[in-house]
Amino acid sequence: MEGIPVYILVAYLVAAVLFIIGLMRLSTPKTARVGNVLAAIGMLIAIVVTLLLKEVLNYTMILIGIAIGGAIGGVVARTVKMTAMPQMVGIYNGFGGGASLLIAGAEFFRYMNLGEGITVQSSVTIVLTILIGAVTFSGSMIAFGKLQGLVKARPITYPLQNIWNLVIFLAVLGMMGYLVAVSGNIPVFIALVVVGLVLGVLLVIPIGGADMPVVISLLNSYSGLAACAAGFVLGSMFLIISGALVGAAGFILTRIMCKAMNRSIGNVIFGAFGAVVQTGGAAGEEGEKVVREATPEDVSMLIGYAKSVIFVPGYGLATSQAQHHVAELAGILEQRGTDVKYAIHPVAGRMPGHMNVLLAEANVPYDKLYDLDDINADFERTDVAVVVGANDVTNPVARDVVDSPLYGMPILNVDKAKSVIVIKRSLSPGFAGIDNPLFYMERTMMFFRDGKQAFIEILEEIKNL
Ligand code: NAP
Numbered sequence: 001m002e003g004i005p006v007y008i009l010v011a012y013l014v015a016a017v018l019f020i021i022g023l024m025r026l027s028t029p030k031t032a033r034v035g036n037v038l039a040a041i042g043m044l045i046a047i048v049v050t051l052l053l054k055e056v057l058n059y060t061m062i063l064i065g066i067a068i069g070g071a072i073g074g075v076v077a078r079t080v081k082m083t084a085m086p087q088m089v090g091i092y093n094g095f096g097g098g099a100s101l102l103i104a105g106a107e108f109f110r111y112m113n114l115g116e117g118i119t120v121q122s123s124v125t126i127v128l129t130i131l132i133g134a135v136t137f138s139g140s141m142i143a144f145g146k147l148q149g150l151v152k153a154r155p156i157t158y159p160l161q162n163i164w165n166l167v168i169f170l171a172v173l174g175m176m177g178y179l180v181a182v183s184g185n186i187p188v189f190i191a192l193v194v195v196g197l198v199l200g201v202l203l204v205i206p207i208g209g210a211d212m213p214v215v216i217s218l219l220n221s222y223s224g225l226a227a228c229a230a231g232f233v234l235g236s237m238f239l240i241i242s243g244a245l246v247g248a249a250g251f252i253l254t255r256i257m258c259k260a261m262n263r264s265i266g267n268v269i270f271g272a273f274g275a276v277v278q279t280g281g282a283a284g285e286e287g288e289k290v291v292r293e294a295t296p297e298d299v300s301m302l303i304g305y306a307k308s309v310i311f312v313p314g315y316g317l318a319t320s321q322a323q324h325h326v327a328e329l330a331g332i333l334e335q336r337g338t339d340v341k342y343a344i345h346p347v348a349g350r351m352p353g354h355m356n357v358l359l360a361e362a363n364v365p366y367d368k369l370y371d372l373d374d375i376n377a378d379f380e381r382t383d384v385a386v387v388v389g390a391n392d393v394t395n396p397v398a399r400d401v402v403d404s405p406l407y408g409m410p411i412l413n414v415d416k417a418k419s420v421i422v423i424k425r426s427l428s429p430g431f432a433g434i435d436n437p438l439f440y441m442e443r444t445m446m447f448f449r450d451g452k453q454a455f456i457e458i459l460e461e462i463k464n465l
Pocket residue numbers: 210211212213214257261313314315316317319320346347348349350351352353354388389390391392393394423424425426427428429430431432449450451452
């Protein structure tokens with residue numbers, strides 16, 4: 001950091017403070033927009049002052065890069081659907097890891113070309129950046145492929161998988177040690193990059209599609225660590241701080257998601273969850289189980305005359321984009337004197353905060369949204385719980401069936417409500433692939449429709465009450 005003008009160091013500090021305040025504001029929906037803007041301003045300050053450094057040799061290439069990257073980012077941000085957000089984050093993490101890998105590679109070759117020996121500190125940071133960057137890049141690409149349907153979503157497992165991964169990891173450590181000890185060797189450097197990339201692939205293929213958002217969050221944390229390590233390689237205080245923030249934030253988010261699913265991080269990474277299709281006996285017994293199918297009139301009568309209604313949104317709300325229709329129905333019910341609430345499970349949908357974002361888009365007031373712990377006791381006092389495209393997060397087996405893979409995951413106690421309406425297209429299981437006994441309860445009515453279509457029909461009927 002020697003030789004960097006003081007005003008640039010101060011600007012970096014301001015940018016880092018803006019990142020921290022931005023992150024703090026991202027923790028509640030009310031302040032999240034402002035938080036995002038503050039962090040973006042911090043990043044703009046950091047980029048502008050970095051361009052003022054005299055080491056910058058080629059402004060033309062940088063401007064071309066900004067123009068191409070900015071154009072792609074702008075188009076993607078406007079066109080990618082909310083449901084595809086996890087894979088977008090996944091691919092961005094991969095690029096972050098890839099960029100750190102390239103930085104470390106460039107520094108490695110710079111030292112080799114200079115012909116000077118690399119200090120131990122520099123070689124340790126370079127080899128660490130290479131390993132974390134390579135694992136993050138290839139692991140994120142596989143995670144992206146699984147979520148996008150380009151790679152088989154089911155866990156890919158083979159005998160002695162974790163042992164093989166351990167052997168490869170030890171080989172990587174050996175290569176890293178060798179590179180540090182001999183101050184650089186090009187064939188070993190190339191082997192380290194290749195084996196690091198292979199390790200990233202092998203670590204992610206045994207993880208099922210349902211766990212991919214957790215993996216993406218973990219890889220996000222790795223990409224922060226890779227950037228942090230690259231910061232040490234370049235002697236950049238700003239990269240170290242911002243990388244550490246991303247690393248810590250990604251790790252905290254991973255822990256929150258694991259806690260909401262009652263799983264450990266180790267179980268997500270090594271558990272091959274979803275490798276065996278568990279249907280809770282549904283497939284064989286489907287014929288014996290009875291469901292009560294509802295018509296739009298049944299549903300509107302039940303909801304229209306209820307004193308209290310809790311909407312329970314899930315992934316199907318996102319795919320059918322029914323949020324505006326749900327909010328419209330809630331408005332009509334409130335005008336009729338009904339007490340309306342929304343129950344939000346922390347892992348409903350496919351990414352943290354998924355339901356909050358969708359409902360905020362439909363201008364549902366934040367104070368109508370209740371977290372799992374705050375609403376669970378209300379269900380037994382509630383006339384009607386309306387489940388909109390949610391499944392796993394309402395599955396009572398998670399609470400009651402000890403040998404179920406879902407056992408222990410906190411759920412919304414929808415089955416305790418006086419009546420339940422479930423809106424979904426079929427009896428298909430949710431992402432965990434486990435049948436849901438809620439559908440077969442006597443107090444449950446199934447309204448088999450696409451989410452948005454269901455609400456169009458209910459809204460039509462409720463106006464006639
Ligand atoms: P879910 O269990 O995946 O179930 C979603 C349901 O939506 C499906 O059963 C599907 O049934 C229905 N659906 C799909 N498209 C629909 C449409 N157009 N209209 C109406 N219904 C539709 O979803 P969830 O209850 O929200 O649970 C989330 C799952 O993702 C959990 O297993 C959670 O652990 C996992 N997960 C979430 C996160 C996160 O951060 N949110 C992270 C990791 C894992 P039909 O096909 O019959 O319509």
